[in-house]
Amino acid sequence: MAQTEINTLGEFGLIRHLTEQITPQQPTTVKGVGDDAAVMNYGGKRTLVTTDLLLEGVHFNLEYVPLKHLGYKAVVVNLSDIYAMNGTPTQIVVGLGISARFPVEAIDELYSGIRLACEKYGVDLVGGDTSASMTGLTISITCIGTAEEKDIVYRSGAKKNDLICVSGNLGTAYLGLQLLERERIALQGQKTGDEIDAFKGREYLLQRQLKPEARKDIIAALREAHIHPTAMMDVSDGLSSELLHICHESQCGCAVYEDKLPINYEAAKVAEEMNLNIVTCALNGGEDYELLFTCDIKDYEKLIPIEDIYIVGHITDAADGSILIGRNGEQLPLKAQGWNAFWE
Amino acid sequence: MAQTEINTLGEFGLIRHLTEQITPQQPTTVKGVGDDAAVMNYGGKRTLVTTDLLLEGVHFNLEYVPLKHLGYKAVVVNLSDIYAMNGTPTQIVVGLGISARFPVEAIDELYSGIRLACEKYGVDLVGGDTSASMTGLTISITCIGTAEEKDIVYRSGAKKNDLICVSGNLGTAYLGLQLLERERIALQGQKTGDEIDAFKGREYLLQRQLKPEARKDIIAALREAHIHPTAMMDVSDGLSSELLHICHESQCGCAVYEDKLPINYEAAKVAEEMNLNIVTCALNGGEDYELLFTCDIKDYEKLIPIEDIYIVGHITDAADGSILIGRNGEQLPLKAQGWNAFWE
Numbered sequence: 001m002a003q004t005e006i007n008t009l010g011e012f013g014l015i016r017h018l019t020e021q022i023t024p025q026q027p028t029t030v031k032g033v034g035d036d037a038a039v040m041n042y043g044g045k046r047t048l049v050t051t052d053l054l055l056e057g058v059h060f061n062l063e064y065v066p067l068k069h070l071g072y073k074a075v076v077v078n079l080s081d082i083y084a085m086n087g088t089p090t091q092i093v094v095g096l097g098i099s100a101r102f103p104v105e106a107i108d109e110l111y112s113g114i115r116l117a118c119e120k121y122g123v124d125l126v127g128g129d130t131s132a133s134m135t136g137l138t139i140s141i142t143c144i145g146t147a148e149e150k151d152i153v154y155r156s157g158a159k160k161n162d163l164i165c166v167s168g169n170l171g172t173a174y175l176g177l178q179l180l181e182r183e184r185i186a187l188q189g190q191k192t193g194d195e196i197d198a199f200k201g202r203e204y205l206l207q208r209q210l211k212p213e214a215r216k217d218i219i220a221a222l223r224e225a226h227i228h229p230t231a232m233m234d235v236s237d238g239l240s241s242e243l244l245h246i247c248h249e250s251q252c253g254c255a256v257y258e259d260k261l262p263i264n265y266e267a268a269k270v271a272e273e274m275n276l277n278i279v280t281c282a283l284n285g286g287e288d289y290e291l292l293f294t295c296d297i298k299d300y301e302k303l304i305p306i307e308d309i310y311i312v313g314h315i316t317d318a319a320d321g322s323i324l325i326g327r328n329g330e331q332l333p334l335k336a337q338g339w340n341a342f343w344e
Numbered sequence: 345m346a347q348t349e350i351n352t353l354g355e356f357g358l359i360r361h362l363t364e365q366i367t368p369q370q371p372t373t374v375k376g377v378g379d380d381a382a383v384m385n386y387g388g389k390r391t392l393v394t395t396d397l398l399l400e401g402v403h404f405n406l407e408y409v410p411l412k413h414l415g416y417k418a419v420v421v422n423l424s425d426i427y428a429m430n431g432t433p434t435q436i437v438v439g440l441g442i443s444a445r446f447p448v449e450a451i452d453e454l455y456s457g458i459r460l461a462c463e464k465y466g467v468d469l470v471g472g473d474t475s476a477s478m479t480g481l482t483i484s485i486t487c488i489g490t491a492e493e494k495d496i497v498y499r500s501g502a503k504k505n506d507l508i509c510v511s512g513n514l515g516t517a518y519l520g521l522q523l524l525e526r527e528r529i530a531l532q533g534q535k536t537g538d539e540i541d542a543f544k545g546r547e548y549l550l551q552r553q554l555k556p557e558a559r560k561d562i563i564a565a566l567r568e569a570h571i572h573p574t575a576m577m578d579v580s581d582g583l584s585s586e587l588l589h590i591c592h593e594s595q596c597g598c599a600v601y602e603d604k605l606p607i608n609y610e611a612a613k614v615a616e617e618m619n620l621n622i623v624t625c626a627l628n629g630g631e632d633y634e635l636l637f638t639c640d641i642k643d644y645e646k647l648i649p650i651e652d653i654y655i656v657g658h659i660t661d662a663a664d665g666s667i668l669i670g671r672n673g674e675q676l677p678l679k680a681q682g683w684n685a686f687w688e
Binding site for chain 2: 004005007008009011015017018019021022024025026029031033037040043044045051052055056057058059090091093094096097098100103104105108111115118122124125126127128129130132133134135136142144
């Protein structure tokens with residue numbers, strides 16, 4: 001049998017390879033593979049479903065991630081996918097693979113984070129599967145949500161001249177991770193990320209990495225302002241990667257302005273200290289869980305008063321490509337260099 | 345911090361411990377933790393959700409489980425949970441953690457099994473999450489299904505004098521596993537379970553372990569016969585364990601007759617050959633994925649013509665306990681000795 005190494009395909013290549021032969025047959029399936037969440041129609045509101053698998057040593061390192069934060073984050077990253085469809089997350093199911101090295105108290109910590117996220121976002125934990133693991137900690141969370149059909153926002157609706165917007169700031173979670181990695185040896189399992197002296201004043205960066213939030217508030221603000229995004233997704237792999245997804249699905253191009261990228265001051269300082277290019281961090285650093293959306297240019301006036309939303313560019317013709325316009329007007333192609341577990 | 349080993353709680357104890365503080369808050373949550381699937385009401389048909397996490401070295405051993413069979417089984421065990429609610433599975437999402445030792449062709453094998461199960465049962469694969477794993481193969485499947493509210497069967501509806509019924513036969517998948525374990529050393533990774541000489545004539549037992557089916561046909565037959573079970577679940581941990589769940593949830597007792605247990609002839613022969621008690625295998629062997637249900641005694645005449653359903657006992661008062669009545673009339677308490685990953 002031929003042997004093709006997975007890393008010759010890449011993460012997205014592998015997913016494409018595995019899913020290209022899959023065509024939905026069920027009349028209830030509205031949208032299958034290829035967006036932040038699947039969409040089903042069971043006769044009432046639409047049902048949204050998304051899933052994430054978090055594996056120890058790949059998606060988290062227990063040397064510096066407190067279990068409570070891990071549980072919280074595991075839930076939030078799923079909620080973020082439902083919000084990115086302009087939906088409301090309502091329930092989660094949790095699969096846990098636990099190695100015998102964890103005492104019950106450790107699992108309680110993990111669960112307390114899961115419960116905290118559920119309470120904060122008004123989501124019910126309705127089921128799961130718990131078993132022993134021979135290896136590391138495994139967390140699988142599936143989130144179910146709902147939306148009115150007319151409200152759902154796919155990746156495929158962006159049109160030429162639409163504004164490209166992002167919430168919050170970009171690259172901060174990535175820099176939080178770099179801080180944690182740098183101090184890892186000093187930790188020696190004695191302290192959690194919260195308690196290290198070297199992190200003083202950088203708590204916000206750590207929080208962005210360890211305890212991100214889903215932008216429920218942005219979804220609510222857009223709704224209140226009667227802005228219906230034309231395309232939307234959450235920023236988990238980095239802005240460049242996500243924008244290329246939207247351009248691919250919407251068959252369009254984009255122009256993003258370097259000087260419009262929302263960057264946190266503390267993050268910029270840490271990037272400089274670590275000899276990292278803050279723009280590269282903002283474009284390619286993952287795990288910000290901010291919302292990236294496009295909307296009609298006629299919504300401009302309605303957008304301006306909304307706090308924490310930044311216009312970073314506009315949608316162009318597909319033929320114009322996906323480009324970054326630098327501070328001096330130079331044009332660079334946007335590339336997906338997002339976080340990719342198979343290459344790390 | 346106190347350190348309590350997980351195995352002091354047991355699997356069900358741990359689940360109870362983790363979920364006892366969880367009370368559904370969402371008006372859309374009809375039934376949360378505690379049945380084969382959660383039930384949600386989004387305004388149309390009810391939505392059912394169930395999830396399973398399968399971990400290498402715990403739930404499967406790649407030394408003798410072909411990847412295609414593994415993919416098939418991973419889907420089927422989830423479908424089985426939806427059928428056990430008297431629902432119709434409609435979509436799945438798949439989370440895969442893949443170690444770099446697998447070539448793309450191996451993942452294709454796994455996926456071909458997943459697709460085969462989807463085709464056979466008319467279910468759509470609508471999403472997932474694929475990433476590298478630093479350790480073994482991890483498969484997380486969540487299945488979504490639908491049911492009319494009036495059709496849903498919980499574990500809690502059994503009433504005194506109801507008939508206790510099971511489909512198919514019991515203990516066979518467990519004996520298939522014993523055969524595979526016995527021959528494991530002989531395999532040395534050269535052959536798959538299908539190809540071993542020692543398995544000649546025992547293909548059915550292997551199939552029950554490696555490629556189980558969900559009893560969609562039984563659900564259809566019951567519906568056609570206008571039989572509405574009062575309680576139902578699928579037999580994944582063993583008949584005793586599942587019956588005790590139904591008795592606990594329905595606040596009743598049960599009497600099961602040893603000589604009524606449906607046992608496959610080939611399975612009985614293998615049990616004898618291996619010095620295993622076939623009744624113990626039937627009561628406590630897991631992974632049969634048959635349906636266990638109770639129904640009103642007035643449905644007796646309607647039940648009889650249905651193929652592959654066996655009446656094994658009846659529901660009693662809670663005060664009478666859960667008992668097995670032996671061939672000579674002796675009474676033994678039923679005990680949950682089902683498969684339990686933390687104790688193996």
